[in-house]
Amino acid sequence: MSAAPQPLLSVERLTMRFGGLMAIDDLSLDVAARQITGVIGPNGAGKTTFFNCLTGFYKPTLGSVRLNHPQRGPMRLEELASHQVARTARVVRTFQNIRLFPKMTVLENLIVAQHNALQHASRFSLAGLFGLPGYRRAETAATEKAVGWLQRLNLIDKADTAAGELPYGMQRRIEIARALCVDPLLLCLDEPAAGLNPRESAELNELLKHLARDEGIAILLIEHDMSVVMNVSDHICVLNYGRKIAEGTPAAIQRDPNVIKAYLGEEDADEELHPEAVQ
Amino acid sequence: MSALVLAHHRISPTERLKDAAAVAFIALLLGIPMIGLTTIDQGGALRIATRWPALLAFIAACFVGRLLLRYGFDQLRARKLAREQAAAAVRDRNLAASPLLTWVGWGALGVSLALPIVFTDNRYVVDTATTVLIYVMLGWGLNVVVGLAGLLDLGYVAFYAVGAYTYGVLATQLGWTFWQALPVAGAMAASFGIILGWPTLRLRGDYLAIVTLGFGEIIRVILVNWTELSGGPNGITSIPRPSFFGLPFKPPGDDPTFASFFGLEYSPSHRIVFLYYLILALALLTNLFVSRMRKLPIGRAWEAMREDEIACKAMGINARNVKLSAFAIGAMLGGFAGVFFAARQGFISPESFTFNESAIILAIVVLGGMGSQLGVVLASLVLVLLPELGRDFAEYRMLLFGTAMILIMIWKPGGILAHREPTLRYLATTGDKR
Numbered sequence: 001m002s003a004a005p006q007p008l009l010s011v012e013r014l015t016m017r018f019g020g021l022m023a024i025d026d027l028s029l030d031v032a033a034r035q036i037t038g039v040i041g042p043n044g045a046g047k048t049t050f051f052n053c054l055t056g057f058y059k060p061t062l063g064s065v066r067l068n069h070p071q072r073g074p075m076r077l078e079e080l081a082s083h084q085v086a087r088t089a090r091v092v093r094t095f096q097n098i099r100l101f102p103k104m105t106v107l108e109n110l111i112v113a114q115h116n117a118l119q120h121a122s123r124f125s126l127a128g129l130f131g132l133p134g135y136r137r138a139e140t141a142a143t144e145k146a147v148g149w150l151q152r153l154n155l156i157d158k159a160d161t162a163a164g165e166l167p168y169g170m171q172r173r174i175e176i177a178r179a180l181c182v183d184p185l186l187l188c189l190d191e192p193a194a195g196l197n198p199r200e201s202a203e204l205n206e207l208l209k210h211l212a213r214d215e216g217i218a219i220l221l222i223e224h225d226m227s228v229v230m231n232v233s234d235h236i237c238v239l240n241y242g243r244k245i246a247e248g249t250p251a252a253i254q255r256d257p258n259v260i261k262a263y264l265g266e267e268d269a270d271e272e273l274h275p276e277a278v279q
Numbered sequence: 280m281s282a283l284v285l286a287h288h289r290i291s292p293t294e295r296l297k298d299a300a301a302v303a304f305i306a307l308l309l310g311i312p313m314i315g316l317t318t319i320d321q322g323g324a325l326r327i328a329t330r331w332p333a334l335l336a337f338i339a340a341c342f343v344g345r346l347l348l349r350y351g352f353d354q355l356r357a358r359k360l361a362r363e364q365a366a367a368a369v370r371d372r373n374l375a376a377s378p379l380l381t382w383v384g385w386g387a388l389g390v391s392l393a394l395p396i397v398f399t400d401n402r403y404v405v406d407t408a409t410t411v412l413i414y415v416m417l418g419w420g421l422n423v424v425v426g427l428a429g430l431l432d433l434g435y436v437a438f439y440a441v442g443a444y445t446y447g448v449l450a451t452q453l454g455w456t457f458w459q460a461l462p463v464a465g466a467m468a469a470s471f472g473i474i475l476g477w478p479t480l481r482l483r484g485d486y487l488a489i490v491t492l493g494f495g496e497i498i499r500v501i502l503v504n505w506t507e508l509s510g511g512p513n514g515i516t517s518i519p520r521p522s523f524f525g526l527p528f529k530p531p532g533d534d535p536t537f538a539s540f541f542g543l544e545y546s547p548s549h550r551i552v553f554l555y556y557l558i559l560a561l562a563l564l565t566n567l568f569v570s571r572m573r574k575l576p577i578g579r580a581w582e583a584m585r586e587d588e589i590a591c592k593a594m595g596i597n598a599r600n601v602k603l604s605a606f607a608i609g610a611m612l613g614g615f616a617g618v619f620f621a622a623r624q625g626f627i628s629p630e631s632f633t634f635n636e637s638a639i640i641l642a643i644v645v646l647g648g649m650g651s652q653l654g655v656v657l658a659s660l661v662l663v664l665l666p667e668l669g670r671d672f673a674e675y676r677m678l679l680f681g682t683a684m685i686l687i688m689i690w691k692p693g694g695i696l697a698h699r700e701p702t703l704r705y706l707a708t709t710g711d712k713r
Contacts, residue, residue: 055593086595093593101586104579105701112583113594118576128575129568139703147705159705182595 102164429585434495442617468614514628
């Protein structure tokens with residue numbers, strides 16, 4: 001299906017059940033390296049649950065999530081705890097409702113994202129306590145990396161401002177910058193364009209394309225804003241009621257009758273499925 | 280954003296005139312049927328009459344009124360903006376260095392160093408100051424758990440008790456000295472911190488508070504009942520006092536004492552002053568340790584954990600280790616303070632480690648401003664000195680104390696010093712490049 005011979009991430013028969021509710025039903029999906037894979041679907045289709053399963057926040061009821069780590073070889077993400085997914089598998093996510101460290105400055109947010117490397121350099125805080133040169137070098141390197149991302153995401157003027165005091169669109173970018181500081185192999189973005197104005201969302205498109213093409217970061221993107229998804233995605237997977245109903249290139253998805261049915265509804269289900277149309 | 284507002288309120292006079300003209304035009308449209316035309320009863324028939332002067336006056340009034348109104352609004356907005364900018368400037372200045380607070384800190388250090396020299400013969404003052412410093416140290420220790428890591432701990436006194444009893448038992452039963460027992464008691468308290476932390480890893484907020492409250496009580500009840508080890512309700516008596524590098528503070532005898540070694544005349548105040556400087560040194564070490572930890576990855580992880588635990592996990596931070604380290608280090612510092620307490624009193628019993636103590640230490644942290652080191656000092660002064668000063672009021676003392684706390688929380692809901700100093704700054708790191 002995908003151009004790459006071996007996918008970076010392959011999700012196989014993933015199922016997540018909450019009591020009687022089948023949030024994800026037998027979902028299989030491949031995510032190629034260096035590509036942007038869009039995950040779309042109506043509200044409640046199971047997109048965020050899918051992310052939670054990938055990143056260790058939920059334990060899937062059935063199925064497997066295999067990551068082909070270029071250095072560490074194959075890994076099973078569903079067996080890892082959430083912090084290990086970010087730390088060892090380098091699969092990093094952002095959140096639908098922004099989760100920054102609001103009272104800490106933007107720079108501190110990005111430094112916290114490099115905790116594991118720094119903690120290692122600080123030798124259980126001992127080298128850090130005495131300010132040994134090894135730790136100082138590591139801290140300078142971490143600051144430089146953070147500053148580099150802040151400059152590229154045009155956030156450097158706000159480096160010393162508390163993250164919670166900044167406008168919404170900026171907070172979205174900070175969250176992405178923070179995730180990038182973990183050096184992700186796969187970046188899972190949960191509705192990064194929500195609440196952005198058209199200009200910001202166009203900038204986001206450029207950023208995502210740049211990250212995938214030039215930085216070689218695979219991106220898994222949940223998004224409702226079709227101008228973003230259709231524009232940047234190489235591949236799109238459509239979920240509805242936890243099932244994959246279509247998969248393919250943006251052009252193919254736009255023509256797919258199942259997708260049109262899921263989004264626009266059919267017959268009498270019309271008003272219920274698409275209340276926005278009434279407004 | 281502020282640039283936008285700025286551009287919006289700087290309206291040229293012609294724009295104001297245009298705006299007023301638009302209003303006048305609307306007034307004209309509305310005014311023609313409502314004011315310009317009227318009906319008059321003429322011999323039973325209705326006839327339409329015109330009132331152009333009235334309409335003209337109405338339009339003129341709208342035009343002028345709009346001009347004035349707009350001018351007034353713009354003035355108000357400009358003033359509000361200026362006020363906000365001034366506030367932002369103050370905020371930036373606070374962020375820049377807060378030199379005042381630094382000076383207050385150094386001033387407090389100077390005063391605390393000079394205090395026993397000035398009041399050598401006033402045992403009450405030095406004793407009270409020692410008590411203040413114990414609470415300062417406990418506050419700094421609890422600050423790690425509550426202020427930085429955001430874990431509400433209502434049983435902190437348990438670690439204080441563990442430290443005190445560890446020294447008490449080691450000293451009376453095994454003959455250990457203060458300095459030998461100090462690290463052991465700290466390690467003991469730290470392991471109790473982990474014992475408390477482990478089962479409460481998944482708890483937050485109120486639930487965690489209840490468990491820690493219970494933990495504090497469990498430790499106290501064990502101390503009351505485990506008579507063989509702790510002496511039960513009678514406690515442990517005749518705990519040896521710390522010596523000055525092996526020189527005891529005693530009346531001259533066969534062995535060299537502090538007074539005889541330095542050729543001084545023996546005075547009981549030597550020990551009081553020594554204890555004061557000892558706790559001052561311990562407290563300062565605690566402060567140095569906590570301030571440095573805060574700027575290390577582990578300290579930033581504590582604060583990040585307080586801000587958002589889920590985001591921490593998504594960044595690859597092991598929440599369990601971070602929480603346990605906060606509990607362990609906070610407990611260790613409490614244990615050190617406990618050792619000092621036991622050595623100073625020479626007698627400990629479960630009476631000294633009631634929930635009331637936990638509440639006071641927590642009040643010091645909250646009142647001082649969560650995470651603020653200097654705030655803890657100020658709050659300890661308030662919380663220890665207020666009841667002392669209120670002794671003359673006897674039964675109204677606690678009432679005054681409570682009122683003062685309520686008033687502080689009304690005026691300063693974030694604590695006396697709610698300001699948070701960033702652990703590192705972009706401007707500082709790149710100052711030379713700019």
